[in-house]
Amino acid sequence: MARVTMTIRPGADSVLHLWDITVRRGKTLLLDSLSWNVNADHRWVILGPNGAGKTTLLQIAAAQMHPTSGRAHVLGERLGAVDMMALRSRIGLSSAALAARVPAEETVIDVVVSAGYGVLGRWRERYDEMDFDRARELLEAMGISRLADRLYGTLSEGERKRALAARALMTDPELLLLDEPAAGLDLGGREDLLARLSRLALDRAAPATVLVTHHVEEIPLAFSHLLLLREGRVVAAGPIEETLTASALSETFGMPLLLDRRDGRFFAHAN
Ligand SMILES: Nc1ncnc2c1ncn2[C@@H]1O[C@H](COP(=O)(O)OP(=O)(O)OP(=O)(O)O)[C@@H](O)[C@H]1O
Numbered sequence: 001m002a003r004v005t006m007t008i009r010p011g012a013d014s015v016l017h018l019w020d021i022t023v024r025r026g027k028t029l030l031l032d033s034l035s036w037n038v039n040a041d042h043r044w045v046i047l048g049p050n051g052a053g054k055t056t057l058l059q060i061a062a063a064q065m066h067p068t069s070g071r072a073h074v075l076g077e078r079l080g081a082v083d084m085m086a087l088r089s090r091i092g093l094s095s096a097a098l099a100a101r102v103p104a105e106e107t108v109i110d111v112v113v114s115a116g117y118g119v120l121g122r123w124r125e126r127y128d129e130m131d132f133d134r135a136r137e138l139l140e141a142m143g144i145s146r147l148a149d150r151l152y153g154t155l156s157e158g159e160r161k162r163a164l165a166a167r168a169l170m171t172d173p174e175l176l177l178l179d180e181p182a183a184g185l186d187l188g189g190r191e192d193l194l195a196r197l198s199r200l201a202l203d204r205a206a207p208a209t210v211l212v213t214h215h216v217e218e219i220p221l222a223f224s225h226l227l228l229l230r231e232g233r234v235v236a237a238g239p240i241e242e243t244l245t246a247s248a249l250s251e252t253f254g255m256p257l258l259l260d261r262r263d264g265r266f267f268a269h270a271n
Pocket of ligand 1: 048053214
């Protein structure tokens with residue numbers, strides 16, 4: 001099984017480097033002695049069961065939270081020794097917490113364009129036509145250009161996910177974090193979104209990407225690395241080819257699982 005190996009200091013290509021971090025709330029350890037490195041050309045999937053600590057890990061990566069102990073470098077900056085707001089402006093994040101904070105009366109195009117100011121809800125910011133062109137381009141890339149003028153509150157769950165993925169890309173982030181982008185999508189919607197994320201992953205100009213999911217079926221083609229998480233600890237991490245095995249998956253989910261692979265995609269079921 002692949003295990004994490006890394007040096008203590010982040011390398012020149014590292015966009016995210018966590019060394020022996022722990023997140024503790026009261027007596028509960030949400031993350032336990034976790035070490036992980038993401039390089040600029042990596043496309044990672046974090047996979048694990050409910051409560052494994054995936055969202056907590058993403059919050060550290062998004063510079064939304066400090067670890068209780070250990071060292072975390074995000075985009076070369078040490079958390080705790082840097083202006084977190086400035087750092088966040090360099091990171092694209094799409095998450096359920098963010099989705100819940102978007103005002104229902106906001107138009108979809110404004111949800112995307114307002115990412116440039118790091119705000120939710122337009123106030124008095126001035127955007128130029130180039131910003132709107134970029135936002136429309138991203139809505140097109142996510143397959144929802146027809147919804148640009150709709151109110152966010154009227155979108156289906158799947159449409160909201162796409163709108164937030166477009167927003168996450170609006171600022172040309174150096175690190176893109178997608179928390180369960182395919183959750184709540186129907187089969188066609190999931191496959192369409194995964195194809196779009198695969199295209200993005202293949203784009204050499206695209207940022208380092210981390211995608212969180214519960215399901216191996218939601219690993220897009222062209223994603224390069226996998227971190228398996230269980231009870232706040234890394235079960236295995238490394239290139240997907242080496243890391244995703246039936247035994248590692250079974251250990252992660254605490255039950256015997258069979259793993260199939262077809263045309264580069266993965267499928268799992270109980271043994
Ligand atoms: N403030 C807190 N105090 C105590 N426990 C907490 C706190 N916040 C989160 N937890 C617990 O930490 C664990 C990890 O939570 P987290 O949201 O990171 O998991 P997750 O892998 O994203 O789960 P899911 O897949 O269900 O979204 C969970 O068991 C959760 O109940």
